[in-house]
Amino acid sequence: MSSYFRKNYVLLITLSVIAALFVAAAQGMEKKDFVITLLRGLSVGSLTFLVASGFSLIFGLLDVLNLAHGTLFMIGAYIGWTVFVRPDTFVDLLTPLALILSGFALGDVYPLLATRIRLGLSVKRILPWALVLVSILIFGFILPRYPISIWDVENYGQSPVTYSFMADQGTRLLAPVAAFTEISAPLALIGLLLASIIGAFGLSLFNSVTQQQFKLNWKNYAGFAILLLVALLTFIFNESLTASLTGLSSNWLFVIAVLVATLSGAGLGALIESTLIRPLYIRPIYQLMLTLGMSAIGIEIVRAIWGRPEFVMPKPVFFNGSGGVCPATNFADWWANNCSTILLLDGRVRVYNEIFIPIVGLVVLISIWMLLQRTRLGMVIRAGVQDREMVEALGINVRRVFTMVFALGVGLAALGGILAAPSMGLSNAMGESLFLNALIALAIGGLTNYPGAALGSVLVGLIQQFIIKYGQIGIAIPFTDIIFKPTPPLVPASTVLLMVIILLILPNGLLGKKE
Amino acid sequence: MEYILDVQNIHTFIGQYHILQGVDVRVPKGSITALLGRNGAGKTTTLKSIIGLTPPREGKVIYEGKEVQDMRSFDIASKGIGFVPEHRAIFRDLTVEENLKIAERVKGDYLRKKEFIFDLFPDLKRLMALSGTALSGGQQQMLAIARALVADNHLLLIDEPSEGLAPVIIEHMMKAIRLLSKDSTIVLVEQNFLVASQLAEYYVIIEEGRSVQAGSMKDLANDKAAIHRYLGAA
């Protein structure tokens, strides 16, 4: 025991200083302020954690600094918003998206196909480019003509801002159903399918690594078949699906939005890893530039589709009740009226922002912990973080695990995004600030340490919220009459300073292991 | 003779360095074959090239009659090759039990092999719950070998098992390896010539990235000149 103290005294002293600061901060304010600030801190900490944990898993196992992680957080928010506020658009998109992806689901088949084709060397060189070009041309022809009922960023009356506002007022506006006019439906569907297969085949030809020859079985076609089925079903039952989604209570719609955002994030992550990141494992610096570029592209795509103005996503009714006995003072009242706020020690606490989000954060924290500690995948991840080669030499396909971890990480970020949307609102910049938070949290907690990510995130959230609060009520400087009010710039500066100090004392962060 | 592994004239690069410049290794089935040579000669790189961690740029690696040099590591390993690397590479964040479980290739491997492994290394049994780092050097080496035994491997590549171990433990290790060679073929890299000569039936000497001499261990033991020239031992 005493050897533990001797080894870790720096950490223990640092932690006690932080705890002491925390107690001092608590002493300086009223109870109700303290409760609210604490919960807000945990809320920001939870969102930070969702971004930080994914980033850290990816960095730990793949050694990839995914600088686009904040952007992917933002994309999650916008995707979720679309499902929640415009289910009709969402349903319209399902068919073409499933078709576009279907070709990529045949990934295992192409290498075999490629070995069957015997061509001259020069043709072989041009073929991938030609295929990709053809695919892009077909997409370029069909996609602009494919009817999707959508908003219009140029026109305020039909912009996301308006739709969002109307949804908050309880009327869900829908645009008129878009119909196939410029192009016939079968042509569009078959064209998309073909373009996808051609494009995916072309891309697979760029990757010249010889693979083990194996027999194809039904599993290699399953993904393709499912996507095709989804595309067909959503096409045929488009209207009834839209009607049933719009008919749902906003609670269920919110659940669906969260699921869709998370899964799309995961899918996007898998796609990015397997197409863009994979060729660059041998050139780490270039991954940095790649993810930077992706980040810039992602922000522009969001701007082009959803526009620049900020808007707020409405909360599901479960968290949006008012009037009557609200703010609730006990659980029964809250449950009966779904009050948006409750009174806790006289402080008005917003249920969604300050209670629901931290709970989700906690649930995710525990689930991922269980995944890491209790499953074979988790075991492989923990081993791979330390020594990838050895894991591979045991006969484990680490690359496949890479893809899964990237998907998991981006999925977590997207989940964070959709959770944040009703509390932070949606803006082009929402990813950036949270990403900086996450980086700081990881530096504080330990870059590739899972509990460290949680500890760092909570610390960052708490410090920011306490400083904001003290900015409002001021700090009475002892023995003087001066009341010091920290100004807003001090909020980011304080966490950054904490990071620098902690890194100077403990270069690997609080819980990071020594190399 | 039937060869389970036939390495033909491989050339391996690490970065721009041409490390292996023509290595041939033939391993008869059921034998123990020692790779000998000075420090930095390329023995470790040879093992890594066989299992695809540093894939050779030229030459062939034929395992059980199939060319494997173009395959990915995990595919090669899955064909039944167990790798016990230099410095053991025990996973620090995993418990001893997890270090074994992770090597399962088919579900249930670990449960099936458990008894066999404990018979071989009784020490491991009481260490199961400890983390990988809490072990002594000898225990780590046993764990590393045990890890290669969990899956059904026909060929074991063992890199310097005696390195840094006390004589008593080396004895134990040698016994274990001898026992293992009853069921599987072993390629052994060994600096300690005494250990190698007691264990192995065949040898290949590697010098500056080339295989320079091979044959049966008995002959080498009498070939003082070669021992002196390539191994620097008396």
Add this chain to the structure above:
Amino acid sequence: MTQQINSRLSAFFSTHRAALFTLLVLILLPFIVGLMDGESPMMVFANESGNSKFAQGLAIEIFILALYALSFDLIFGITGMLSFGHSMFFGVGAYLTGIAIKTFGLSLPATLGLVFIAAIVQAILFGLVLPRVKGITFALVTLGLGSVFHIVVMSSELGPYTGADVGLQGVIVPAFISPANERLRFYFIALTILILVYLIYKRFVDSPTGRVCVAIRENEGRARMLGYNTFYFKLAALTLSSLTAALAGFMHTLYQPIVSPNIAGMGFTVTALLIILIGGVGTLSGALVGAVVYRLLDFGLRRYIGESASFISGAVYVLFVLFIPFGIVGTWKMKSLQIKQGWQRIQKLFG
């Protein structure tokens, strides 16, 4: 004697043909652009507004960017330290220049002296953390230092000095190098400074100190085992880099009517990274080529595409990474070796 000099000269000319040609083009650039636009050289000398003056302006911006990118290449490309706070080096130079001239009315040489002193001090500040943190942690600490600087610059309390989020403006530049009236002079001064710094950098990289820096990038542990105290070498690289970046910041403030606080932000560090990745990491000349490509691309895209320019530039970077991974200069060097080898093989076939 003269013959020897002659042969040396001709050898010099033939090995540096490309560089000398580029230099010549750069010297003539204002006049060539002027002639193409129908302006006589006299008009160019008189700094009359027109395409030539505009091109000079763009070129000056490129020179400044190139200086800044060079300084980043020295610590990242040559010495292997990834700093995410590099924009602070530039920002300190830029803001200090503005404040010294505007608020304290210092003369130009005094300001430059002050900027250099500040540059050395901040290199030492960054250097203080060097022995403790490495690799990605160094990146994070420098990111932290950089963001604190950015926040300080942006804070409203310092508004009277820094201009807060509006930016620093109203710096009165001495008339003899006024970017408005004496732009041609500014152009040649900037060009001269860039060339001098570039030559100094080349010398540095070829010097024993520079070679140790490269060794540190390749493998710091080994460099230390060879008996070098790597800390001093890293500090030397940091100091030279800091001086250069501060000089670039100094020129930036003199040239630009408004110093935007963006130049102190993380985004501007990323700009440096992108430039040397485009040009080729660790090549020095890549920083120059990269700056040209980056600025022209940015300019062209904003002009002809407008709003979504950064989408295109993002895509261009991604394509660059995937298909020209060693940057323009790096790839060209490799290919030229291949071409040479190809030639030799063909010559052997016939010879």
